[in-house]
Amino acid sequence: MEDILCDISAFRFHRTPPQVLMLCPPYPDRATDNNRAGFRNHILTHEILGTPVHLLATDRKRRLNNVSTVSHLVTNELPFGCIQQTDLGISTASPLYSLFNLASHVDENHLVMAMYEFCGTFSIFRPSPVVEALLDSIDSSELLPRSFGWRRVKSSSGRKTDLWRREPLIELGELGQFADAMKSKRGGRRFARAAKRVTGVTASPFEVQASMLFSTQRCKGGEGFSGFVNNERIPLSTSARRIYGKSTCYADLLFDVPNGASPLIVECQGKMVHDDHDSAISDSDRTTALQQMGFTVMPLTYRQISDRANFDTVRRMVARQVGVAYRSKSSKEIRCEIDLRRNIFIDWTTLGR
Known part of the structure; x- marks a missing residue:
């Protein structure tokens, strides 16, 4: 079974432009990754998500807490469609469910800001020096399509910024419906309050x-x-x-x-x-x-x-x-x-x- 990103790790994943994710190879199979060294040293872990990586566990036996990973145990039935597969040998919480994960521990104003970003037409992503160098090499070689639907904004002087344009990850109606459906869950009331503040x-x-x-x-x-x-x-x-x-x-x-x-x-x-x-x-x-x-x-x-x-x-x-x-x-x-x-x-x- 693949690892499932959740919480802040899933949030960071969804902020990452697809042209960056395309540069990442698949994660090694969990069954053959001795001591999870391949997971820890993977470019997505090391340069984008950061450690510890937050993973969703639906079975107590699959919990794994150490310096590189933190497991979040969920024993109840997960909302329909809240887990998405990727091409990287790992799954992730959906944009909606990753926001819901944050609701239990982040400041409400920060939760509102995160909702605005996912419901908006922008993301903030600052490439590490390693990722920036890879993006530069791809741009110069023109090996991949330029945007994948995401476009990096440049300043008036031509400087690359951390602002990226894209279509919304979540529709406003979806946010409201999800908030209503999750009110009885832990963090549900805070999530609903925050959702109502998105104008x-x-x-x-x-x-x-x-x-x-x-x-x-x-x-x-x-x-x-x-x-x-x-x-x-x-x-x-x-x-x-x-x-x-x-x-x-x-x-x-x-x-x-x-x-x-x-x-x-x-x-x-x-x-x-x-x-x-x-x-x-x-x-x-x-x-x-x-x-x-x-x-x-x-x-x-x-x-x-x-x-x-x-x-x-x-x-x-x-x-x-x-x-x-x-x-x-x-x-x-x-x-x-x-x-x-x-x-x-x-x-x-x-x-x-």
Whole structure:
């Protein structure tokens, strides 16, 4: 029987681009891998998953706990479809079930962030020097397809980043259904609470952080602005198309506003892909096109949300635009906000630890 990745190891597996996994040979057969040396020294273990590797055990006799592996015993029937086979001689918990594994021990805010990532169109993966060298050799030789559906984002200066574009691993509806089905299990209530906090499909950690700051209840450190959707598709009018040169665009955060007011779009302008002359022109054309259609567009930079003093101006502006009388936070709410910020402004590669 193959080993089954679970918990943080399965989470890291699903964050790994397929073009990286294609570089890994299959694991040696467990029955012939003396002292599991082949497992410990495998590139997936050593360079990507890290040790200890978390494995699912459905039989007490198959539990194995040592410096390189930790077993998680499950004696109840597993949810349908929660285990996926791979081409590497190892199986893994599905994206949904790997998130559920995390629910029992990670901070709720980090669980929400992990849900946003798997339901979003991005992953964060930082290759080790060994893996980076392998990727470079494959790129130069053109031996494999370029993307496998995953594309690495480069900065405006051409530098490779840790941000990868892909289709969502989990649909929002699937997340909600799974949360309802698992409520009675250990960690189920926390999982359900976290799932309800996911506001939509996001395209970067920056969009997640902005969404969490705006939508989280004030008693938990946020602003309680729940009336917005993420990445809303907006068909452009004929005149707007002439300005922007495209037929549609997507609003990072589109807020509900009182009747008669201009709809508010908050645009998350991360430095990674917006910090050059061409991007500035494109952003300007896009903003002008949306304004021509009657939208109010508020550009938002990372510095404006990461600095609490700067963000105070932003949240008051948003409140005014959506017709809410902003109330200053109590000392308890301020402490909760500081705690929320401490949890969401992290090195995203460490998420799930």
